[in-house]
Amino acid sequence: MYLRIHFTHQSWESLRPCVVVQNDALNQSQIGTVIVCPLTTNLRRAKAIGNVLLNEGEGNLPESSVVNVSQVFTVDKRLLTESIGRLSQEKIKLIIQGIKLVIEHQELE
Incomplete structure (x- = not known):
């Protein structure tokens, strides 16, 4: 997806x-x-914990990119413009695992 950001x-x-x-x-x-x-x-940014590398062509991306899982945010659906493509279930699982790493609660000693 592309997101129109002001x-x-x-x-x-x-x-x-x-x-x-x-x-x-x-x-x-x-x-x-x-x-x-x-x-x-x-x-x-692919070196950051949890981030996921997407190669050129994956999900129809025009160039290799990194999913920045530490910057999850919520937007109005009306800001989404066009769908680029779909990622494999394997990549989606990696992204969700990365998000879990970012938000996982760890006990303080």
């Missing part, structure tokens, strides 16, 4: 790729929001 410190909008990580039941519901993870073409 940068508040700028006077312009930009289309940014993202992965919808919300389940299909909620995606098809009347809830007006969707949960996404942004993509970056900064491949060094």
